[in-house]
Amino acid sequence: MIHTPETEKEFKAQIKKSLEKDFMRKTLTNFSVAYRQSRSNAFANLDLEGMREDIACMKDAGIPNLTVLFDEFKKNAEAAGTIIHVAKDGDEANRIIAQIAKENGVKRIVKSKSMTAEETFLNDHLEKDGYEVVETDLGEWIIQMRHEGPSHMVMPAIHLSRYQVGELFSDVTAKKQDPEDIEGLVRVARKELRPTFIAADMGISGGNFAIADSGAIGLVTNEGNARLTTTLPRVHVALMGFDKLVPDVSAAMKILKILPRNATGQALTSYVTWIKGTNECAPGPEGKKIQHMIFLDNGRLALAKDPIFAEVLRCIRCGACANVCPIYRMVGGHTFGHVYIGAIGLILTTFFHGKEKARGIVKCCLNCQSCKGVCPSKIDLPFLIKNVYAKVQEEDGGKPLKTRLTSLLLKNRRLFHTTMKAAAKMQGPATDGPYVRHLPNFLMGDHNFRRLPAIADRSLRDDWKQVKPKVTNPTLKVALFGGCAGDFIYPEQGKAFAKLCEAYNVSVDYPMDQSCCGLPTMMMAQMDTAKDIAAQNVKAFTAGDYDYIVTLCASCGSHIKENFPKLLTKKGAVPADVKAMADKLIDFSSFMNDVVKVKSEDFMNLGRKVTYHYPCHLVRGLEVTEAPMALLEKAGVNYVESNESQVCCGFSGSFSVDFPMISKNMVAHKLDNAEATGATTLVTDCPGCVLQLRGGAEARGMNLTVKHMAEVLLEEKK
Amino acid sequence: MSQGDILQSMKEGSEKAQAVVAPATTLEEAIAYAVNLTVQEGGTTMAAPGMDDAARKALSAACGEKGITLLDSPLRAQMTKIHTAFTWADRGIADTGTLVLNSDSEEFRIATMLSETHVAVLPVDNIVPSMDALEGYMTEHFKKGPGYIAFVTGPSRTADIERILTIGVHGPKRLHILFLDGGEK
Ligand code: SF4
Ligand code: SF4
Numbered sequence: 016m017i018h019t020p021e022t023e024k025e026f027k028a029q030i031k032k033s034l035e036k037d038f039m040r041k042t043l044t045n046f047s048v049a050y051r052q053s054r055s056n057a058f059a060n061l062d063l064e065g066m067r068e069d070i071a072c073m074k075d076a077g078i079p080n081l082t083v084l085f086d087e088f089k090k091n092a093e094a095a096g097t098i099i100h101v102a103k104d105g106d107e108a109n110r111i112i113a114q115i116a117k118e119n120g121v122k123r124i125v126k127s128k129s130m131t132a133e134e135t136f137l138n139d140h141l142e143k144d145g146y147e148v149v150e151t152d153l154g155e156w157i158i159q160m161r162h163e164g165p166s167h168m169v170m171p172a173i174h175l176s177r178y179q180v181g182e183l184f185s186d187v188t189a190k191k192q193d194p195e196d197i198e199g200l201v202r203v204a205r206k207e208l209r210p211t212f213i214a215a216d217m218g219i220s221g222g223n224f225a226i227a228d229s230g231a232i233g234l235v236t237n238e239g240n241a242r243l244t245t246t247l248p249r250v251h252v253a254l255m256g257f258d259k260l261v262p263d264v265s266a267a268m269k270i271l272k273i274l275p276r277n278a279t280g281q282a283l284t285s286y287v288t289w290i291k292g293t294n295e296c297a298p299g300p301e302g303k304k305i306q307h308m309i310f311l312d313n314g315r316l317a318l319a320k321d322p323i324f325a326e327v328l329r330c331i332r333c334g335a336c337a338n339v340c341p342i343y344r345m346v347g348g349h350t351f352g353h354v355y356i357g358a359i360g361l362i363l364t365t366f367f368h369g370k371e372k373a374r375g376i377v378k379c380c381l382n383c384q385s386c387k388g389v390c391p392s393k394i395d396l397p398f399l400i401k402n403v404y405a406k407v408q409e410e411d412g413g414k415p416l417k418t419r420l421t422s423l424l425l426k427n428r429r430l431f432h433t434t435m436k437a438a439a440k441m442q443g444p445a446t447d448g449p450y451v452r453h454l455p456n457f458l459m460g461d462h463n464f465r466r467l468p469a470i471a472d473r474s475l476r477d478d479w480k481q482v483k484p485k486v487t488n489p490t491l492k493v494a495l496f497g498g499c500a501g502d503f504i505y506p507e508q509g510k511a512f513a514k515l516c517e518a519y520n521v522s523v524d525y526p527m528d529q530s531c532c533g534l535p536t537m538m539m540a541q542m543d544t545a546k547d548i549a550a551q552n553v554k555a556f557t558a559g560d561y562d563y564i565v566t567l568c569a570s571c572g573s574h575i576k577e578n579f580p581k582l583l584t585k586k587g588a589v590p591a592d593v594k595a596m597a598d599k600l601i602d603f604s605s606f607m608n609d610v611v612k613v614k615s616e617d618f619m620n621l622g623r624k625v626t627y628h629y630p631c632h633l634v635r636g637l638e639v640t641e642a643p644m645a646l647l648e649k650a651g652v653n654y655v656e657s658n659e660s661q662v663c664c665g666f667s668g669s670f671s672v673d674f675p676m677i678s679k680n681m682v683a684h685k686l687d688n689a690e691a692t693g694a695t696t697l698v699t700d701c702p703g704c705v706l707q708l709r710g711g712a713e714a715r716g717m718n719l720t721v722k723h724m725a726e727v728l729l730e731e732k733k
Numbered sequence: 734m735s736q737g738d739i740l741q742s743m744k745e746g747s748e749k750a751q752a753v754v755a756p757a758t759t760l761e762e763a764i765a766y767a768v769n770l771t772v773q774e775g776g777t778t779m780a781a782p783g784m785d786d787a788a789r790k791a792l793s794a795a796c797g798e799k800g801i802t803l804l805d806s807p808l809r810a811q812m813t814k815i816h817t818a819f820t821w822a823d824r825g826i827a828d829t830g831t832l833v834l835n836s837d838s839e840e841f842r843i844a845t846m847l848s849e850t851h852v853a854v855l856p857v858d859n860i861v862p863s864m865d866a867l868e869g870y871m872t873e874h875f876k877k878g879p880g881y882i883a884f885v886t887g888p889s890r891t892a893d894i895e896r897i898l899t900i901g902v903h904g905p906k907r908l909h910i911l912f913l914d915g916g917e918k
């Protein structure tokens with residue numbers, strides 16, 4: 016039986032414990048690196064974006080019509096002898112299956128892997144009723160014997176080492192098994208499970224798709240156990256969620272072309288099994304199989320009608336959102352999820368298993384966008400995670416005090432800016448140059464992994480009159496979106512931008528009514544505040560007729576470009592002023608490289624050794640990767656790429672305060688990789704990343720300067 | 734895509750999935766290949782569901798010569814005894830190196846799922862460039878009522894222990910595909 020913490024405290028304790036599992040962490044880290052490569056190989060020469068778009072469209076067309084697809088499926092399957100059931104929840108599904116077993120005099124049951132059966136805890140139910148149930152997928156068999164849940168949707172036993180499996184198999188066979196001989200261990204499963212297959216009366220499978228216009232299902236597997244499960248026993252039961260319904264073979268094939276490639280980097284799994292109706296089966300009545308299919312609702316049909324969350328039903332269960340998640344790889348699936356794990360698990364848990372099981376995990380997301388970038392169904396996972404977090408908080412009745420205060424403060428721009436000013440004065444004696452000398456008590460302990468910056472004496476807005484570029488007949492008229500960190504902590508970055516603009520004859524405004532972009536409130540799941548703030552900012556930038564709105568903060572940028580339209584959609588449409596702001600928004604590097612078109616001749620070409628950290632919201636939010644590289648090349652620096660240069664630095668605003676143990680490991684990983692390049696400067700495009708990386712480097716006493724690209728360009732400028 | 738390209742792609746796809754590909758110009762040649770392979774592997778039995786009378790006769794003779802037992806129907810009674818399954822493949826999907834097996838018959842399923850080695854004879858004219866070309870085939874197949882189709886790409890595999898690719902868990906450990914280019918079947 017799986018255990019999932021229901022309080023934040025218990026959850027944090029579990030995170031700490033998971034962080035101690037060195038083997039698992041190493042395995043998952045290696046996997047995450049290898050996965051990226053094998054995925055990209057698997058999609059070489061294919062139109063991946065087109066394929067993703069196709070899946071999303073096909074799924075979106077089906078979601079409002081699941082019951083129509085179901086009726087069609089039922090008609091076709093029944094005509095071929097299948098008996099169709101609907102279960103409103105997991106319990107009912109389990110009862111139906113137990114009843115089928117009873118009616119058919121079943122004793123022994125074999126199962127092939129099914130996440131839906133994990134969702135309903137089917138094994139527990141059947142075992143309680145006295146049936147012998149054996150999982151036959153190797154990974155599932157292993158975890159069944161260890162009484163664990165799957166720690167990954169596709170690789171359920173990825174958290175275990177060969178030694179743990181070797182020990183288990185030695186027990187099962189009552190004979191010492193050599194853990195180094197993995198082939199030998201696999202042979203144990205083949206040998207032990209053959210007689211089980213042959214003796215079984217009933218086989219239970221899941222289904223990857225249920226094809227409405229034919230009444231057939233499809234199973235995607237590698238081991239061959241699903242074929243045996245659906246062939247040898249006289250009864251076959253398939254359990255599937257309503258979301259597995261697709262209109263026709265062509266839709267199923269769309270999924271099939273992307274699923275194995277995205278899951279494990281395979282062009283196709285060893286087996287894809289398509290089954291319709293009561294096929295030949297000698298021990299069955301009149302030589303035919305007895306076949307039942309159960310469609311599980313468990314909240315899916317209500318989800319299908321939800322304006323925000325319906326999108327999750329696009330999921331094809333490829334598991335990729337966990338593969339690339341920097342948190343998953345650190346703590347593993349038993350901590351980062353309940354039954355369903357990874358990004359999709361953070362969302363589904365609330366709907367399928369209730370907010371008690373979701374409370375701990377929903378907060379634990381960096382918003383790093385990695386999951387979203389690989390999701391074959393283009394589900395906006397990070398956005399939905401924040402929405403589900405909001406839902407859990409609401410249902411829990413009230414928001415934590417800290418959240419309410421932040422929300423209140425950020426909603427009121429004047430109050431916020433006055434507070435920041437006051438804070439800058441008050442912190443005086445507690446600072447040590449640009450850093451805070453002592454951390455406030457609640458930030459001690461776990462938080463010592465980085466030095467926190469002091470609030471600047473004078474903010475960017477305080478000095479804007481002097482800073483504003485002095486240009487006549489400018490070639491471009493732009494506005495600067497400062498962002499909190501850019502305005503109050505690192506005004507020097509905005510000043511560098513202003514100087515560069517002056518040199519390139521670009522006029523820059525700093526609309527004073529702008530405020531925090533609101534992303535921090537969304538991170539705390541204050542969706543209403545996030546909307547208010549977004550609207551305030553749109554208003555602040557609409558007045559001036561700017562060619563571009565430039566930001567030095569990739570996070571603010573991607574929030575404005577992507578989330579503003581989502582947050583401010585009215586009656587299904589994005590208002591024109593919101594769209595205009597999103598369209599005009601551009602990040603610093605793209606602006607300098609693609610719009611201003613700076614040239615190599617403009618720079619001194621001193622050849623200092625630098626490496627680069629790609630901010631999450633630059634690569635995966637704004638989808639910018641080339642501009643920073645082009646700029647570094649033009650600036651004539653000696654660029655050395657860091658390993659995993661696109662992985663999150665672990666900052667993510669309040670996340671690093673809530674989960675310092677995770678943030679600490681992530682920044683350590685980043686800095687190790689940067690150190691290995693031998694570079695003396697680490698450049699990035701986001702003040703949040705500067706805060707995390709500079710603070711981390713300082714705490715380690717490294718000889719590494721962390722700078723924003725704007726500062727580096729200015730330093731290199733002739 | 735020319736037929737040469739399709740064949741090449743089918744071969745590469747299959748080999749990438751750890752299948753062995755070999756040419757055969759006649760069914761007799763394919764039979765000889767399967768029988769020799771069984772001998773080499775130390776197997777003593779073969780199952781060949783779905784072969785017509787003439788093919789079965791030829792196979793029976795070839796097996797007899799090498800002391801291999803050609804198992805009779807029903808295979809359900811001999812599930813633990815099948816060394817080699819010798820069958821036709823209905824279609825091939827070139828870009829993934831996949832075999833499409835019409836598995837409606839229970840005998841066929843038992844042979845191809847429970848054998849140690851599967852030798853499949855694939856008429857080269859039945860290879861399509863990609864899965865898309867099979868939509869019609871699939872839809873037609875399921876129109877007539879119950880049915881069971883298997884897409885098979887390489888032998889059975891797992892990576893469930895430490896992500897190390899290991900061949901042969903529950904299905905055949907070896908898959909040999911014979912490209913039959915003689916206009917037969
Ligand atoms: S946004 Fe990042 S941290 Fe959050 S679930 Fe996705 S991959 Fe994990
Ligand atoms: S949410 Fe997307 S990436 Fe995650 S399992 Fe589902 S389909 Fe795969």
